[in-house]
Amino acid sequence: MNRIDNLFQTKKENILSIYFTAGFPKLEDTIMVMEGIEEAGADIIEIGMPYSDPVADGPTIQESNKVALENGMSMKKMFSQLESMRDKISIPVVLMGYLNPIMQYGVEAFCQKCKEVGVDGLIVPDLPIQQYQEDYKELFDQYDLRNTFLISPQTSETRIREIDKQSDGFIYMVSSHSITGAKSGISEEQIAYFEGVKAMELANPRLIGFGISDHATFMTASSYSNGAIIGSAFIKVLRDAKNLKQDIKTFIQGVKQA
Amino acid sequence: MIKVDEKGFYGKFGGAYIPEMLYPNVEELKNNYEQITQSDEFKKEFHHLLRDYVGRPTPLYFAERLSEKYGAKIYLKREDLCHTGAHKVNNTIGQIILAKKLGKKRIIAETGAGQHGVATATVCALMGMDCTVYMGEIDMERQKPNVERMRILGAKVVPATSGSKTLKDATNEALRQWINNPVDTHYIIGSVVGPHPYPEMVARFQSVISEEIKYQLKEKEDRENPDLVIACVGGGSNAAGAFYHYYNTPEVRLVAVEAAGLGVSSGKSAATTALGTSGVLHGSKTLLMQTEDGQVIEPHSISAGLDYPGIGPVHAHLFDSGRGEFYAVEDEDAMKAGVELSRLEGIIPAIESAHALSALKQVRFNSSDIIVVNLSGRGDKDLDTYIKWGGY
Ligand SMILES: Cc1ncc(COP(=O)(O)O)c(C=O)c1O
Numbered sequence: 299m300n301r302i303d304n305l306f307q308t309k310k311e312n313i314l315s316i317y318f319t320a321g322f323p324k325l326e327d328t329i330m331v332m333e334g335i336e337e338a339g340a341d342i343i344e345i346g347m348p349y350s351d352p353v354a355d356g357p358t359i360q361e362s363n364k365v366a367l368e369n370g371m372s373m374k375k376m377f378s379q380l381e382s383m384r385d386k387i388s389i390p391v392v393l394m395g396y397l398n399p400i401m402q403y404g405v406e407a408f409c410q411k412c413k414e415v416g417v418d419g420l421i422v423p424d425l426p427i428q429q430y431q432e433d434y435k436e437l438f439d440q441y442d443l444r445n446t447f448l449i450s451p452q453t454s455e456t457r458i459r460e461i462d463k464q465s466d467g468f469i470y471m472v473s474s475h476s477i478t479g480a481k482s483g484i485s486e487e488q489i490a491y492f493e494g495v496k497a498m499e500l501a502n503p504r505l506i507g508f509g510i511s512d513h514a515t516f517m518t519a520s521s522y523s524n525g526a527i528i529g530s531a532f533i534k535v536l537r538d539a540k541n542l543k544q545d546i547k548t549f550i551q552g553v554k555q556a
Numbered sequence: 557m558i559k560v561d562e563k564g565f566y567g568k569f570g571g572a573y574i575p576e577m578l579y580p581n582v583e584e585l586k587n588n589y590e591q592i593t594q595s596d597e598f599k600k601e602f603h604h605l606l607r608d609y610v611g612r613p614t615p616l617y618f619a620e621r622l623s624e625k626y627g628a629k630i631y632l633k634r635e636d637l638c639h640t641g642a643h644k645v646n647n648t649i650g651q652i653i654l655a656k657k658l659g660k661k662r663i664i665a666e667t668g669a670g671q672h673g674v675a676t677a678t679v680c681a682l683m684g685m686d687c688t689v690y691m692g693e694i695d696m697e698r699q700k701p702n703v704e705r706m707r708i709l710g711a712k713v714v715p716a717t718s719g720s721k722t723l724k725d726a727t728n729e730a731l732r733q734w735i736n737n738p739v740d741t742h743y744i745i746g747s748v749v750g751p752h753p754y755p756e757m758v759a760r761f762q763s764v765i766s767e768e769i770k771y772q773l774k775e776k777e778d779r780e781n782p783d784l785v786i787a788c789v790g791g792g793s794n795a796a797g798a799f800y801h802y803y804n805t806p807e808v809r810l811v812a813v814e815a816a817g818l819g820v821s822s823g824k825s826a827a828t829t830a831l832g833t834s835g836v837l838h839g840s841k842t843l844l845m846q847t848e849d850g851q852v853i854e855p856h857s858i859s860a861g862l863d864y865p866g867i868g869p870v871h872a873h874l875f876d877s878g879r880g881e882f883y884a885v886e887d888e889d890a891m892k893a894g895v896e897l898s899r900l901e902g903i904i905p906a907i908e909s910a911h912a913l914s915a916l917k918q919v920r921f922n923s924s925d926i927i928v929v930n931l932s933g934r935g936d937k938d939l940d941t942y943i944k945w946g947g948y
Contacts, residue, residue, distance in 0.1 A: 399850030423575040
């Protein structure tokens with residue numbers, strides 16, 4: 299069974315997904331960071347595939363993409379690092395990245411490789427629904443990859459329902475109209491949006507991301523959804539880490555409980 | 557047929573590959589721009605401003621001494637005489653009226669050479685709208701006078717400090733800021749790039765260029781169609797404007813000139829069709845300079861306006877379908893062509909436009925041919941570069 303399906307069937311709340319960029323802070327840190335995330339008790343690992351032009355990302359993740367590329371990270375290198383990840387990692391793994399590197403790798407070759415190394419799902423922010431249906435869905439399905447779409451406070455209810463229909467993993471709720479990056483706190487306006495989407499009783503589980511950075515924001519977000527995604531705040535931990543594994547553990551456990 | 561389809565594709569290229577966060581903005585534009593721009597009210601204001609503010613129609617000037625030199629009848633379409641010094645303002649006038657009709661309060665834009673930034677700051681001043689222009693940190697250095705022009709006009713100029721700190725990164729930054737300000741802000745893209753409907757919308761605003769060429773040539777030569785139209789291509793807006801009404805007239809040769817930088821195979825080039833492969837950048841599928849791994853390669857050109865790793869999807873299609881002829885001109889040759897025009901005709905061209913002029917040396921034509929070169933801009937902004945180059 300696909301690990302994403304399995305997770306959402308067995309766990310309904312406070313699901314914690316952690317994003318980091320492959321090859322960051324050091325080229326060969328990828329697997330160690332994944333182990334750290336799993337050992338600290340997170341539920342999903344989201345691996346960012348570094349790209350030269352990450353248009354939906356704020357300064358922190360832009361920087362981690364840049365550093366990873368300078369470190370020598372590439373799609374091929376990433377897959378070679380992930381080759382034996384399933385010896386060590388048992389939680390769901392999702393790849394997140396922009397469309398162009400996937401197109402250049404070859405969409406089918408990419409999907410095949412994902413399946414081979416044990417990736418469970420994909421988040422491709424610049425792959426719109428229409429293109430997904432026409433050119434990608436069949437391949438994603440064939441290789442048992444769940445696809446996640448984003449929604450934002452600007453997304454209309456009709457569009458959210460359409461996205462719900464097309465989704466088969468979880469829906470990624472962007473917490474505000476913004477690019478990625480940790481902000482402090484969650485506003486009333488955001489809460490109203492979380493409540494609005496909750497009331498729609500969508501078929502797919504929802505995770506809230508962008509601007510989630512600590513225990514308080516994680517708990518608030520989780521109370522209106524199935525859980526939350528932390529990216530920039532975690533990248534900062536990696537960037538500033540003295541002892542990588544220990545600092546990962548401290549951070550993630552701090553998010554899970556005060 | 558060169559024509560955009562319903563989904564925003566020109567053949568294999570185009571579309572709208574955008575994060576969902578941008579979908580409402582782009583959808584709003586897509587659903588409204590045709591209706592608004594086709595309305596009599598819009599057309600009236602657009603044409604009024606193009607005439608009385610921009611100074612259109614721009615002359616179609618028979619360049620006698622240049623013609624003698626190259627052995628053909630060469631006309632220059634004088635976009636350099638537009639207010640603000642380049643064709644860019646045709647598009648910003650159109651988009652600012654559109655933005656107002658959409659009820660937007662703020663304008664954002666990206667700029668490379670600063671020409672589009674200046675053209676945007678200008679129309680924002682004209683309409684009393686708040687204006688922020690994103691510009692690569694490196695471009696801010698090499699185009700200082702334009703940075704100050706924008707500031708005098710009341711615009712905020714924000715450095716793009718990510719990536720290569722040039723036009724591509726300024727565009728990324730503008731897209732990010734549009735995600736951050738989705739409701740009250742309109743993004744004025746400066747070329748025929750970006751997600752559908754931008755490439756077609758910008759081309760239509762620029763199509764006034766070929767609309768005028770047609771009737772001006774009719775007056776002068778008793779024919780609407782030249783044998784060749786030559787234009788430089790950065791993103792491709794001046795070329796799209798000069799080609800637009802000739803797309804589907806096969807007897808008119810459409811010649812697009814890219815920047816070869818230090819040489820097409822030097823590793824320091826911006827010749828996208830020569831070096832690029834199909835990929836997605838800034839919301840559309842197009843030809844793109846990139847690594848095997850799909851990372852976008854930093855272009856190089858002496859002209860900041862051509863220093864872009866992609867081209868508009870319509871040009872990718874003109875290339876792919878064989879309808880367009882593509883040439884690449886090196887830095888040095890462009891500079892020489894700029895000086896040549898200065899000496900032969902008393903016109904100092906923008907270095908971008910000088911690329912189009914230099915192509916006269918490469919393109920084969922007959923002595924009886926009528927050639928229109930789109931002189932997209934004037935050289936005032938490039939004085940520093942001319943001086944540093946020094947070969948005059
Ligand atoms: C004078 C001039 N010509 C050409 C260009 C290139 O843009 P496009 O290819 O969109 O016409 C620029 C861009 O700044 C410019 O300033």
